[in-house]
Structures are given as structure tokens and as C-alpha cells.
Amino acid sequence: MIFHVDGSTGKKLGIAALNGRLDAKNSSELLTSFERWQQQTNLIILDCSKLDLIDSSGLGAVVSCLRKAIEKNGDLKLANLSPKVAMVFELTKAKKLFSIFTDTGSALQSF
Amino acid sequence: MKTLIIIRERDYVWLRTVFPDIHPLLFPICNKPFIEFLIDFSILSGSEAVRIVSDGSLIDVEEYCDNGSLWGTAISYSSIMSMDDQRAVIEKNRRFCSEEKILIISGLVFIQYDKLHDYKSLFASQPNGDLLVCNGGSLSLTGNPPKLQKNSAPLSLSLIALDSLDGYYRLCMEILGFASSPYVLPGYNNEAYCHIGRNVVISKSAEIRKPVMIGNNVQILEDSIIGPGSVIGSNVIIDRKSTVTESIVLANTYIGEQLEVQNKIAAGNMLIEPEGGICITMDDPHLLTGIKKSGSVRSLLRFLVHSFAALLLITLQLIPFLILSPILTIQGKWKKSKNIYYTGTAGETLTLTTTTIERRGFISSLAAALSLDRFTLLFSVLRGRLAVIGSSLELASDSNTTLHEVESWYHAGVFSYAEAEEWPVSGGDKAIVERYFSVHGNPFLDITMTIKAFFNRIHETNTP
Structure with missing residues (x-):
């Protein structure tokens, strides 16, 4: 998980790139990292272009991240979902909870 | 009139890559195996006999259709070479095709027919040659020409090539939505566009929206919504608060809680988006998973009988084993090795310690004659991991992974059928005898x- 802060839109926006699998083994890592990222900004984009697989634990972690962001008046948006990951979001109705963008550029502009 | 159904492996490669365990002729279209549509049509056409020919395996089809008595027709089977054209196929089935008019269904094609039409007299008046042709195959007539030819007779038939998952999905949706009446479809059908199978449990709070088709032994739990436009196969569980819309759920599938399945094909732990051809395999049993078929009475009986036989052998071998094995170990004639072997059909493996007895001298020959090298394996029979007799143990390795994941007949045993028949215990001949007994x-x-x-092992010169 690589995180950086982008200021190109005039706002301090965080972009976190997820890769590989997000499942029971590393979902807690996302939660702890997210709290660390929140110290820099509360407006965060998860770039899922390199995320191959997500399971229910991973989804739970992403939803927890959204809740944490909202609690601190921030937001969490998703970008670059692969078709397979998008299918999991659709199947679990998690798609309805998130703002999902086809690329990080669109996600940056949406804040 | 007779019907010849020709299906070649190349016709269904696309289906085998996604569903390697289901023969395409048995693949369900609206909960009815595809072959049954073809048999129904051949009967409507006045066929008294059906022959299914293929360059691939027809074992599963043969097991399902048997001799056709279920449909009141005679079904037979034959093999062809992949390069055989239609003429060569007819030549190879000369006896079947002689003195009769033959309806030939070639390729993986779905025939859109109407059960109320009279195809018998229609085909009797049609000239020989292709009646219908599409990308995936054809429908043609051969054999005795009709006495009176009426070329202008409307066919009221059409062919749909089954050449992709998207095509399969659209066909199912079409039949379910507005074309179910021309076919005989499974399930109770007290009202239009709603077919429900046997032993279906629908929770009071669940909602069923037509058109819908539900198979046998299905559980639809609280607050679930099924349909419109859903085909639910047999032995399926739709868990609480889940929605299945315009989707096909194939048999033996569990759909987890609070899920939304829309415009998809769900099969076991696989979820397929037919339009894009995207297929994901869920590792997460909370979302989607396959339901293992509960053990049938036959498999329970088999387990009990095999366990009894294993217990009997353990009792017989226990004392000789306790006495002879330490002696042979000291003599260096009792050699153990630990390996991973395939156990069953799904490519499951088991780590086993197998023994080899070096037959030199009276004690080792006696131990081998008593099959003491198999003693420890008998305990795996009691745990249901091995059969007391079955296929000979195959080492699990990358090179033969595919074989045992696909071959449904493989079931490892302490003793092998090849040993019982004094057949060569290696090579292709062994596979033939083991396959025969696994079926019969x-x-x-x-x-x-x-x-x-x-008893045969008494005469063996060395233990494998």
C-alpha cells in the first residue's frame, strides 16, 4: 500500500494504491494504515488498479475506512476498480455506499 | 425415422474451459439438461431411435440417458474421430443409418421448436439435405428420399448456436421470459412463467417475482427476492435478504446473505458476467460457494461396507503385523516412504506412509503374502479417505494434476481392481479395468x- 498526498486540485487529497489481494490476512493492515493516513488528510482515494482480489474481510475493512473518514467529516472514494473487484462490490451491494470512479483523475476532480 | 446427434469436442471448448466437470449435453438450459431438448425434438420428429456420436467422452451422457427408456425411445452411443466429416460419421454408423430417413443434428445447437407442431409429417415430406444451418451446426435430413416432396412447407424451426456464455445466458432468459410454452420444462407450473420443483422451501417473507424457474431441493430464506427473470437450479440455498434478478444460479450453489446477484451466472463459487465474459472464483464461503452433494444412500452403503471390510482385515492382520513388521524393520526389508497421493475425484490429496516389503526369505514373503504392507492404509478407509478397493494410489504431482481433477472415476483404494483382476498394475490397461469397475x-x-x-497378492513376486 503506497500512500501520497496530492495537492494539484488545490485541496490536500490522499491517494492510496492497493495491490494484490485484500483479504483476512491484510485487511487489518489497511485499517491501521488508514488511521495513519488520516493524520495527513481526511479526503482519501483508494486506487484499486492493482488490486486483484477482495473478499468479505477486505470489503469490511474498506467500509470501516469509509466510516472512519465520514466520522471525521472526510470522504473515501474508490478509483480504477478491475472488473473482478467491481463484481464483488456489486454482489455485496457495497457499490451503493461508495463513489466509484473509472480513474484517479476523475476521483481527484470530484472532491 | 431415426436421429443422429453429432457433437464434437471443438464445438464446446468454450464451455469446457469454464465448466470442465459438466458435459455440454448435460448442461442445463432452464433447469433441463440440453440433451433432453434434443431427445424431445427427435421424438416430436417421429424418431424411434437416437444415436449420440462424439469424438469426446460420452460416459456421463450414457450414465444419464442410459438406453432411453425414460423417454420411450432407444438411445445408443458411438465414437468418431475428430476429423470425421458428416459423410464419414454416417459411414461409420452405416447399420444405424440404413433403410431409414435420418435426422442429423450436428454441433452444439439449440433447436427452437414447438411441442404442438407436427414435425413427423413435415420431415417426411422434406427433401434430403440441410434444413437449417447456423454458425454452430446444422439440422439436416438424409436417407430415403420422400415419395412426395413439398419444398415449400414452412419449417417453423430455427437454430441457435450455443457458442458462448452470453449466448447461453440470453437463450435461457428468452425461454424463461416469453418462450417457455413450446417446450416441456421441469417443475410444477400452476401459473404461467413460474416453474417450481420438488422439495422447495420458500420463507414466508421471501418474494418470488415471475418469470422464475426453481429446481428441486431449494431453500429460499427470509426476505430474499427471486426474480424477475431468474433460473435457480437444484440443491441451491439463497440466504437471507439476498436478491437474485435476471440471473442463472446453477445447481449446488450457496448464495450468501444480503447479496445482490443481477445479470449473472452463479455456479458453485464462480460468478460469471455473461456479457463481458468475466468470471471470478470466490475464495470467500460467506459470499458464494459450492454445495457438496450430500452423500447418497449408495455412497453411505459403500462407506459402511468398505469400513466393515477394513475392520475385518485389520483384525486379521493385527497380530502378524505386530510380530513381523519389527523383525523386517531390523532386517532392513520393511521400507517406509511418505508421499502425497490423490484420494478422490476433486483432486483431493492425502499424505500417506506406504510400505514396501523386500521379498527375500520366509518372513518377508509371509508378510507380503498377508499384505501387511497395506495394514496402515486400512485406517484411512475407516476415516473415509480411501476405499478398501478402488484405483491404485497415484502420486500427486503437477504432471498429473489435471487428470485426476477431471477423471470422475478415480477413487483411490488400499487394493486396486487391477490387482484383483491380475491385470498389469501400470499403464493404460490398468486404467481401463479400474474405470470399468468404478462404473459397473x-x-x-x-x-x-x-x-x-x-489372494492374488500371495503370488506376487514383489510388493509395489
Whole structure:
């Protein structure tokens, strides 16, 4: 998980790139990292272009991240979902909870 | 009139890559195996006999259709070479095709027919040659020409090539939505566009929206919504608060809680988006998973009989084993090795310690004759991991992974059918005899075969 802060839109926006699998083994890592990222900004984009697989634990972690962001008046948006990951979001109705963008550029502009 | 159904492996490669365990002729279209549509049509056409020919395996189809008595027709099977054209196929089935008018269904094609039409007299008046052709195959007539030809007779038939998952999905949706009446479809059908199978449990709070088709042994739990436009296969569980819309859920599938399945094909732990051809395999049993078929009475009986036989052998071998194995170990004639072997059909593996006895001297020959090298394996029978007699143990390795994941007949045993039949215990011949008994065997025959194997091993020169 690589995180950086982008200021190109005039706002301090965080972009976190997820890769590989997000499942029971590393979902807690996302939660702890997210709290660390929140110290820099509360407006965060998860770039899922390199995320191959997500399971229910991973989804739970992403939803927890959204809740944490909202609690601190921030937001969490998703970008670059692969078709397979998008299918999991659709199947679990998690798609309805998130703002999902086809690329990080669109996600940056949406804040 | 007779019907010749020709299906080649190349016709269904696309289906085998996604569903390697289901023969395309048995693949369900609206909960009815595809072959049944073809048989129904051949009967409507006045066929008294059906022959299914293929360059691939027809074992599963043969097991399902048997001799056709279920449909009141005679079904037979034949093999062809992949390069055989239609003429060569007819030539190879000369006896079947002689003196009759033959309806030939070639390729993986769905025939859109109407059960109320009279195809018997229609085909009797049609000239020989292709009646319908599409990308995936054709429908043609051959054999005796009609006495009176009426070329202008409307066919009221059409062919749909089954050449992609998207095509399959659209066909199912079409039949379910507005074209179910021309076919005989499974399930109770008290109202239009709603077919429900046997032993279906629908929770009071669940909602069923037509058109819908539900198979046998299905559970639809609280607050679930099924349909519109859903085909639910047999032995399926739709868990609480889930929605299945315009989707096909194939047999033996569990759909987890609070899920939304829309415009998809769900099969076991696979979820397929037919339009894009995207297929994901869920590792997460909370979302989507396959339901293992509960053990049938036959498999329970087989387990009980095999366990009894194993217990009997353990009792017989216990004392000789306790006495002879330490002696042979000291002599260096009792050699153990630990390996991973395939156990069953799904490519499951088991780590086993196998023994080799070096037959030099009286004690080792006696131990080998008593099959003491198999003693420890008998305990795996009691745990249901091995059969007392079955296929010979195959080492699990990358090179033969595919074979045992696909071959449904493989079921590892302490003794092998090849040993019982004094067949060469290696090579292709062994596979033939093991395959034969896996299909034609029964638990009580297994006892006889175990005794034969046990006695045959007395004459063996060395333990494998």
C-alpha cells in the first residue's frame, strides 16, 4: 500500500494504491494504515488498479475506512476498480455506499 | 425415422474451459439438461431411435440417458474421430443409418421448436439435405428420399448456436421470459412463467417475482427476492435478504446473505458476467460457494461396507503385523516412504506412509503374502479417505494434476481392481479395468474383488 498526498486540485487529497489481494490476512493492515493516513488528510482515494482480489474481510475493512473518514467529516472514494473487484462490490451491494470512479483523475476532480 | 446427434469436442471448448466437470449435453438450459431438448425434438420428429456420436467422452451422457427408456425411445452411443466429416460419421454408423430417413443434428445447437407442431409429417415430406444451418451446426435430413416432396412447407424451426456464455445466458432468459410454452420444462407450473420443483422451501417473507424457474431441493430464506427473470437450479440455498434478478444460479450453489446477484451466472463459487465474459472464483464461503452433494444412500452403503471390510482385515492382520513388521524393520526389508497421493475425484490429496516389503526369505514373503504392507492404509478407509478397493494410489504431482481433477472415476483404494483382476498394475490397461469397475461396481462386488486382490497378492513376486 503506497500512500501520497496530492495537492494539484488545490485541496490536500490522499491517494492510496492497493495491490494484490485484500483479504483476512491484510485487511487489518489497511485499517491501521488508514488511521495513519488520516493524520495527513481526511479526503482519501483508494486506487484499486492493482488490486486483484477482495473478499468479505477486505470489503469490511474498506467500509470501516469509509466510516472512519465520514466520522471525521472526510470522504473515501474508490478509483480504477478491475472488473473482478467491481463484481464483488456489486454482489455485496457495497457499490451503493461508495463513489466509484473509472480513474484517479476523475476521483481527484470530484472532491 | 431415426436421429443422429453429432457433437464434437471443438464445438464446446468454450464451455469446457469454464465448466470442465459438466458435459455440454448435460448442461442445463432452464433447469433441463440440453440433451433432453434434443431427445424431445427427435421424438416430436417421429424418431424411434437416437444415436449420440462424439469424438469426446460420452460416459456421463450414457450414465444419464442410459438406453432411453425414460423417454420411450432407444438411445445408443458411438465414437468418431475428430476429423470425421458428416459423410464419414454416417459411414461409420452405416447399420444405424440404413433403410431409414435420418435426422442429423450436428454441433452444439439449440433447436427452437414447438411441442404442438407436427414435425413427423413435415420431415417426411422434406427433401434430403440441410434444413437449417447456423454458425454452430446444422439440422439436416438424409436417407430415403420422400415419395412426395413439398419444398415449400414452412419449417417453423430455427437454430441457435450455443457458442458462448452470453449466448447461453440470453437463450435461457428468452425461454424463461416469453418462450417457455413450446417446450416441456421441469417443475410444477400452476401459473404461467413460474416453474417450481420438488422439495422447495420458500420463507414466508421471501418474494418470488415471475418469470422464475426453481429446481428441486431449494431453500429460499427470509426476505430474499427471486426474480424477475431468474433460473435457480437444484440443491441451491439463497440466504437471507439476498436478491437474485435476471440471473442463472446453477445447481449446488450457496448464495450468501444480503447479496445482490443481477445479470449473472452463479455456479458453485464462480460468478460469471455473461456479457463481458468475466468470471471470478470466490475464495470467500460467506459470499458464494459450492454445495457438496450430500452423500447418497449408495455412497453411505459403500462407506459402511468398505469400513466393515477394513475392520475385518485389520483384525486379521493385527497380530502378524505386530510380530513381523519389527523383525523386517531390523532386517532392513520393511521400507517406509511418505508421499502425497490423490484420494478422490476433486483432486483431493492425502499424505500417506506406504510400505514396501523386500521379498527375500520366509518372513518377508509371509508378510507380503498377508499384505501387511497395506495394514496402515486400512485406517484411512475407516476415516473415509480411501476405499478398501478402488484405483491404485497415484502420486500427486503437477504432471498429473489435471487428470485426476477431471477423471470422475478415480477413487483411490488400499487394493486396486487391477490387482484383483491380475491385470498389469501400470499403464493404460490398468486404467481401463479400474474405470470399468468404478462404473459397473457395487459395494458387495467390492468385497469379492478385495478378497480376490488379497489372494492374488500371495503370488506376487514383489510388493509395489
